[in-house]
Every structure is written in structure tokens, then in C-alpha cells.
Amino acid sequence: MSTPGETAGETVESAREMLPDNSFLIQYPHVSRVVRSLFLTAFVAFGIGAFMGVLQALHRTGIARIVESADYYTFLTLHGVLLAIVFTIFFLAGVFTWANTRSLDRPPVSKRFTWFWVVTMSAGTAMAGIAMLAGLLPSIDISADVLFTFYAPLQAHPIFYIGLAVFVIGTWLAGIDWFRQFLAWRREHPDERIPLQSFMVLTTMIMWFIATLGVAVEVVVFLIPWSLGIMPAPNPLLTRTLFWFFGHPIVYFWLMPAYLLWYTVLPKIAGGRLFSDPLARVVFVLFLLLSTPVGIHHQYLDPGIAEGFKFIAMTNTMFLLLPSLLTAFTVVASIEHGARQRGGTGYFGWLKALPWRDPAFTGMALAGLMFAAGGFSGMVNAGMNINYLVHNTLWVPGHFHLTVGTAVALSFMAGAYWLVPRITGRKLYSRPIGLFQVVLWFVGMVFMSAAMHRGGLAGIPRRTAEPQYPQVAFETVAGSVGSLRLQLAFGGVLLFVSALLFLMNVGLTAMNNKPARGLDSALPPALSGPEQSPTVLDNLKLWALIAVVLVILAYSLPLYSIVQGAGLYPAGQEASPAVIAPLLEVIA
């Protein structure tokens, strides 16, 4: 498909000179290189993680058992860590670097510092990745089959925990880099409102700084000394609680870059304008305040935490629905604005005026639709009574494949179709393949996630290589367990094909010799601009302080009670598997 003005024989290099002066690539070639590097790591992790995913879908349904069941948990750990931590956070770092630079209209303060955090994050990822992959090689005494939820008593090799710690430090440095960039801008613009994209980056990073304190304490104080054999096994409930202190806000850390794309890029793609800048700011402030003091809702079935603390966590969690519902209104109203500007009419007829042939638009719209469905299953998870019905069943992965697996991952893929030409100067290789790919992801997820939810209601457990037990017959509400297994595996295969098409399309775009066109980096201003909101919304110190107070209120008593109950290192705790002890014996 040719674009206006394209001439035969034109190369990317010669066309680059013809890009508009305010295209991101021309203004910030160095930042574009940083973003490309971050995206590359994200997409490599995505490819490996997706392959692990399809292996699991085929294995646990009994359709094709290519690996030993004992190795299933290595694949499960790789799938979880590579997709939920590496893919999401490297992509986030790329989007935030782009968005902060674009909206502040200035590059990061120090090139060297920016590359330093990129290298730190990458080094941490490589260490954790080596530990996980080594689990597949029996000849090497290194493994990390501890799943994405890396708490005691399952133990990984120290290199896994040290890698995670280095990775998290890398993300902190990235946050510091974005704040320095903002402060440099603030010195030149003392009285201006924080540009919206930068506001989103900064509030998200404050939330991340608070949330990662839990995992930092868990890993550095307890897991690393334990895995090195220096300290005894820690209290499992304590490490679980510290993990979930971080484990729920990370959900919003995945989601915030998707929201950034929905709020600021999607209206432009739809031909409209963001409905309300103040509402967008309120939403990000609410996520900063409410993301962290809710982690205990992952522990409704943990003995040792009083029901009252769980009830407080549930109440906080239900408040989190508010910013999500505000987002549903604001984002839909913004794309409706685009449709009506382009001739759309009626209560539902305007939907026809949306650019459905554009994979960036369709991908994000379908991701939003899936998120609406995930909102329902999330409410079920969050409710203490109904959670008991689905806890640790296949319902739960069904839920988070709608949220992180589609609302986030599909938005990232769609966003990449829009953003990759902007940071490479190269034309998207194929829009039709892109469109097919995002729809295929949606269809695959409908099959897989619906089957998981229904299997969960029937009581089928999650995280099990062979959930087939001769003495137990799972009873489904409708249809047979056999049909659910087929749907799960079929959906998983469609998702894997979709992932391959995405990687191929983006890879060929990166090598495409046809130049991209019209990469104007301006985003249309909001219909209701920031001047219509109180300036207190931009008071980041105030919101950070309130967020910390809420965390102290929600966590101080439960943590005190856990430590009082079983202590930091209860006697008789054994690690499984013991990684270092045999090595020490050999040395001795």
C-alpha cells in the first residue's frame, strides 16, 4: 500500500530528511535509539514467553505433552516472569521514555545515565533468565522453578533473586531519570501545569517506588541470604505478604502504560480529542493512592491474617473500581468524539465511523472490551465470599489473561504498530497482517479465557501439569470438561500464532526500507484542558504522602501480627529444593 508522496527507490535515510521537523525521530534520535533497544528486549521476552504459554496450554489439557511434567513448572515460571515482568516492564520503560520526552519536549538530562539504567535492567533480566533456563538442564545445578510468585518456601538459586534485585534497581534508576528530566523542565517552566503524559509517568513511578519496597525487603533481606545458606528459611506468610504488597500494584504498573496509550494516543488515532484532561489526572492520582494498600486481597485464604484486615483490603479494592470506570467513560467518550467529528451519528451508529481497519485502533479497542469483561471477573476475585469459590482455580489465570494478557498485552502490540514507525522512521510492514493479528489475539483469548473461567467454576485447579485425577470428577455448569480442554488448547494455539505474526510484522517493519510518512509528534489537546482542574492535582508530594499513609494504615497491623505470630524465622522451616546446601557439603 503506498502513501501519498512516496517515490520509487526512496530509502529510509534519504526520506528521513523529509520527515517533519517535529517528528520524534528527528527531534530525539538518541532517545529513539533507547526506546528501540528497550522494545527489542521486550519483544524477545514476549516471543520466548509466548512459546512457553502454548506448551503449557497443550500440556495441561493432555493434548500434547512434549515436555516432562516435572519441567512444566520451569516453563510456567519462564512464562510468568518473561511476560509479566520482562515484556511488560521493558515495554513500559520504552513508552515512558518516549512519552516523558515528547510531552516535556526535552531529552533526559544525561545520556550516560539513561544507558546505565537500560544496562542495569538488562543485566538483571539476563541473570534471572539464566537461572530459570538452567532449570531445563539437569547437568547444571541451578534452577528457579518458583513461579512468578517467588516467595518461601519454594527456593530458587541465588542468581535468580540477585537478578530480580538488580532489575528492580534498574527500574528505580529509570524512574529517577524521568524525574530528573521533569525537574529540569520545571526549572524552565515554573508556573505551567505538568504535561499530561509526563504527569502519568511520574504518578505511576511514585506508585512503583512505594510498591517495590515490599519486594525489595522480601528479596534482599530474606530470600537472597536464605538461598545463599547464610540465614534460615523465613516465615512463608511474611514473604507472601511482602510479595503481594508488590504483587498487586504491579498489576497497575502493567496497566498504566496501556492507559497512557488509551488516554493520549487512542483519541488521536480515532480522529478525536481526549474528552477530559482533569479526569485523566484524577484517575492516575487514584491509582497512585489505591494500588498498594490492597495486596492482602490475594491472601483471602491465608491463615494467619485476621479476617478484619482482609475486609479492609477488600474495601480498598472495591474503591479501585472507580478509576477503572472513570477510564471507561473518558476513553469511550474520546473515541466517540472522533467518530462524531468524522460523521458518525446515533446512539450506536457512530461506532461505524471508527477506523476499524487500523490495527492500532482495533487492537486497543478490543483490549478495552476485554478489560471490561476482566472487570467483572476481577470483582468476583475481590469479593471475600465469592473469592473462596474460585481461589486457586483456573478462573484466576482466566481473569488475568483478560487483564494483563489482553488489556495490557494487546494494547502494547497495537501501540507498537503506531509507535515503532515513529522511533524507526520505517513504514509498518503490513497493516492487514497487523489487523488480522490483533483480531486473532482477541478470538484466541475468548476461547482460552472463557474455558479457563468455566473450568475454574468447576473447581479445576491452576498451576498443575496434570489436572486429571481419576478419583475426582469436575462438574461443569454447562458442557463437558473435555470440551473445555479443547477450547483452552485451541485458544492457546491461536494466541501463539498471533504472537508470531506480531513479532514477524514488527521485525519486518524494523528492517523495512520503505520510509514512514507524516510522523508529526503532536497529539491533539484535550476538549477539557488542564486549566479546568484545580492545581492541587499536580501536587505530587501531597499524593505521595497520602499514598504512604494509606500503606502504613493498611499494612502495619497485619505485618506486626504476622511477625508476632510465627516470628521472622520459625523453627523447622525447610527449603525446597535446597540449592546451595549440597554445594556447601561438597566444598566442605
Added chain:
Amino acid sequence: MTATEAEAEADSAVVGDDVYTDGTLVRDPDIEESLSQDEYDPKGTLALLLVYFLILALMWTYMYFVEFLGNGATVVG
């Protein structure tokens, strides 16, 4: 908003051709009009969200049957 974004308020930047010529949006100037905040009433959004809330209410009703009528009592602790 930065100065750059404020400058984009000019109509040409909001609905200009070259903003979208990377092929993400096919625009037709004959039918296109610029809608300001006062002229725009997001009634389609209201309709879609009402449909969503209706689905949520039906799903909750369904959960009542699954939780309370489909199983025995869940007792924890």
C-alpha cells in the same frame, strides 16, 4: 500542556492531513467537522456504558445461582 501541545490547538494541527498520512486514518474533509466541547454530547458513550452495566447486573445475578444454589456453603476458618 507544553508550548508545543498548546500550539497544536490550531485547527490545522487537530484535523490536518499530514498528521494522519502514515495510513492510520483515512479522512474525508467533506464530512469532517470540528466539534468543540460545548457542541459534543457523548450520548453514545452513555448508551454503551448502560449496556455494560446491564451485562454486569445479569452476570451478578448468574453468580448468585453459581455461588449459593450450585454449591454447598463455603466455610473457611
